[in-house]
Amino acid sequence: MKSTTQINSVDSLLTHSLAHWRDYLEITKPKVVLLLVFTALVGMALAVPLWLPLQETIFGLIGIGMAASSAAAINHVIDQRSDAIMKRTENRPIPQGALSTRQCLVFATGLGVIAMLMLVFLVNPLTAVLTFLSLIGYAIVYTVYLKRATPQNIVIGGAAGAMPPVLGWAAVTNEVTAGALLLFLIVFIWTPPHFWALAIHRRDDYAKVDIPMLPVTHGIPFTRVQIFLYTVLLVIVSVFPYLIRMSGLLYLAGALVLGAMFLYHAWKMFDDEATRQPIRTFVFSINYLMWLFGIMLVDHYIPVVLRLLA
Numbered sequence: 001m002k003s004t005t006q007i008n009s010v011d012s013l014l015t016h017s018l019a020h021w022r023d024y025l026e027i028t029k030p031k032v033v034l035l036l037v038f039t040a041l042v043g044m045a046l047a048v049p050l051w052l053p054l055q056e057t058i059f060g061l062i063g064i065g066m067a068a069s070s071a072a073a074i075n076h077v078i079d080q081r082s083d084a085i086m087k088r089t090e091n092r093p094i095p096q097g098a099l100s101t102r103q104c105l106v107f108a109t110g111l112g113v114i115a116m117l118m119l120v121f122l123v124n125p126l127t128a129v130l131t132f133l134s135l136i137g138y139a140i141v142y143t144v145y146l147k148r149a150t151p152q153n154i155v156i157g158g159a160a161g162a163m164p165p166v167l168g169w170a171a172v173t174n175e176v177t178a179g180a181l182l183l184f185l186i187v188f189i190w191t192p193p194h195f196w197a198l199a200i201h202r203r204d205d206y207a208k209v210d211i212p213m214l215p216v217t218h219g220i221p222f223t224r225v226q227i228f229l230y231t232v233l234l235v236i237v238s239v240f241p242y243l244i245r246m247s248g249l250l251y252l253a254g255a256l257v258l259g260a261m262f263l264y265h266a267w268k269m270f271d272d273e274a275t276r277q278p279i280r281t282f283v284f285s286i287n288y289l290m291w292l293f294g295i296m297l298v299d300h301y302i303p304v305v306l307r308l309l310a
Contacts, residue, residue: 023093024107027076028069035290036164037065042293043168043183045300046246053172059122060171064164066115067131071160073108074139077101082209088202119171127171134163148210151217154199158191165293179246182237187289189234193227193266194285200224200269201278224269227281231266235259238292247299254295262288 041061044052076083076094084095093099112135119128142157150156165183170176199206199213200220206213215223238255241247265281268274 020093020098023098026093027073027099027104027107028111029072029075030069033065033068033072035286036068036161037061038290039183039187039293040064040164040168040171042297043165043180044172045297046179046183047169047173047177050304056123056172059118060127060168063115063119063123063127064131064167064171066111066118067135068164070108070112070115071135071139073104073111075143077104077108078139078143082211085209086202086205088205123171124174126174126176127167130163130170130176131167134160134167137163148212151212151214153212154192154195154214158188158195161191162187178244179241182240182244182246185240186234186237186292189230189237190285190289193230193234193262194282194289196223196227196230197269197278197281197285201282224266227269228263228266231259231262235263241296247296248302250302251296251299254299255292258288258292258295 041057044057044060076092079089080092080094080101083089083092089095094101094104116128116132119125119131137160138157142153142160146153146157162184165187166176166180169180169183196214200215200223203213203215203220207216214226235256238259239252242249242252242255262284265277265284268277269281271277
């Protein structure tokens with residue numbers, strides 16, 4: 001009797017999962033996770049001089065991606081009340097009743113456990129530990145405490161989101177070196193201007209739910225200045241991979257062009273009549289990080305390909 005009940009329970013869970021797979025996918029924030037996994041891949045590539053080790057690369061990326069998805073799902077659970085009030089998030093699966101809190105927690109736990117086991121046994125324990133700390137940092141420390149405690153929430157909490165290049169580096173080398181930390185620094189400095197641009201665009205939403213984002217607590221003019229200053233700092237930091245000879249001239253040219261474009265967007269935000277500029281800056285910032293790391297990846301493999309062709 002007990003086994004029949006268990007089988008029926010499993011069948012019911014599978015049926016529900018298949019019927020709501022789009023909802024489960026949505027709570028993992030797939031677009032965000034894909035960008036994080038891409039930065040992890042670049043971290044892997046820059047950590048080794050030639051080709052990537054197959055096992056560590058495949059299972060490292062899957063494990064890092066699943067852990068990030070688990071953290072995103074936990075974020076949906078913790079933020080469900082504010083999500084139901086904010087216009088940007090009111091249609092998410094939990095506020096809409098498509099998924100329950102329990103279903104999301106079971107799903108997130110399953111993803112997290114599988115990710116940790118994969119990283120421990122198929123990659124290395126260092127990557128597993130760092131990934132676990134990143135998961136806790138985002139899903140618990142940032143979402144539960146920092147997000148509602150200080151207007152510097154994005155700055156401090158950005159450390160968790162900046163970890164994927166370090167995780168990728170550790171996955172293929174079993175160590176963390178200065179190069180990995182430099183990639184971390186780039187993403188860490190990128191995070192505030194990226195997210196504060198969205199926070200300006202959605203200022204009223206954050207004010208409604210008492211989340212102390214910088215535009216809410218210090219006003220939009222102050223936030224614009226902070227975005228511009230962080231962007232200047234980002235441009236400077238983005239040159240460092242060339243200065244330490246981790247990347248070449250192609251990367252340097254790309255970093256400077258992309259940096260100039262980011263500065264232009266940040267400067268345009270001072271125009272009060274450009275009401276759509278904050279969301280334009282937010283969208284560009286995503287493209288900026290993707291292109292910056294993409295150029296870094298291409299720059300790394302050009303010498304490898306040239307040596308093979310010689």
